[in-house]
Amino acid sequence: xxxxxxxxxxxxxxMTNKKSLKCEQHMGHRAxxxxxxxxxxxxxxxxxxxxxxxxxxxxVPSRFSPECPNSSLLNLHLHALQPxxxxxxxxASSQLSAETQYFGPxxxxxxx
Amino acid sequence: xxQVEQSPQSLIILEGKNCTLQCNYTVSPFSNLRWYKQDTGRxxxxxxxxxxxxxxxxxxxxxxTLDADTKQSSLHITASQLSDSAxxxxxxxxxxxxxxxxxxxxGTTLSVSS
Numbered sequence: 001x002x003x004x005x006x007x008x009x010x011x012x013x014x015m016t017n018k019k020s021l022k023c024e025q026h027m028g029h030r031a032x033x034x035x036x037x038x039x040x041x042x043x044x045x046x047x048x049x050x051x052x053x054x055x056x057x058x059x060v061p062s063r064f065s066p067e068c069p070n071s072s073l074l075n076l077h078l079h080a081l082q083p084x085x086x087x088x089x090x091x092a093s094s095q096l097s098a099e100t101q102y103f104g105p106x107x108x109x110x111x112x
Numbered sequence: 113x114x115q116v117e118q119s120p121q122s123l124i125i126l127e128g129k130n131c132t133l134q135c136n137y138t139v140s141p142f143s144n145l146r147w148y149k150q151d152t153g154r155x156x157x158x159x160x161x162x163x164x165x166x167x168x169x170x171x172x173x174x175x176x177t178l179d180a181d182t183k184q185s186s187l188h189i190t191a192s193q194l195s196d197s198a199x200x201x202x203x204x205x206x207x208x209x210x211x212x213x214x215x216x217x218x219g220t221t222l223s224v225s226s
Contacts, residue, residue, distance in 0.1 A: 004155070042201060042216035043156070090155050100146060101214075103155030 004104035023074040023091030035090040116217035135202035143205040
């Protein structure tokens with residue numbers, strides 16, 4: 001299995017909703033990442049987990065809350081988002097932190 | 113300041129033609145350089161990864177070159193196909209650390225027409 005899967009593919013939520021994005025990989029990678037990508041812009045790093053521990057938080061607002069339940073799963077919990085948070089959210093994983101990252105297909109999020 | 117600059121911003125070519133995309137970087141210290149292909153609304157897919165000592169690497173019709181002295185890289189696409197239409201992103205890793213050491217270029221949008 002050489003892919004990163006993400007669910008859901010699309011998500012529409014109101015500003016008072018609570019939702020979660022899920023990411024899964026079975027390549028034995030020990031580093032996992034969340035990125036946010038706006039249209040026609042490169043991905044922006046949000047969080048990095050290394051060996052299931054949060055190692056980097058790029059000053060992301062607390063309305064985004066990551067969780068790494070085990071080495072194969074990565075969640076992003078969303079609460080009280082703003083319309084400007086609408087974007088493509090990408091999950092990635094790599095064997096080690098400096099190795100090539102494998103990206104999932106992304107979750108297209110729309111906040112109304 | 114660590115930066116990755118890509119050119120051109122966008123490119124339109126006819127199917128079957130070749131093209132070359134450019135990437136210049138000022139990232140230091142340098143660990144490796146990667147080229148990704150990203151289809152609209154999808155996650156990036158790795159094409160090549162090169163370290164300091166590698167000058168060229170091929171992946172099918174894609175050939176990447178790296179000049180670590182001038183801090184330049186290129187991605188050459190041979191005999192383009194309609195499916196090559198995508199954004200091509202140059203990513204430079206500045207150190208043996210996760211995440212923040214990755215510097216993304218803004219990408220080149222390639223459109224291949226018939």
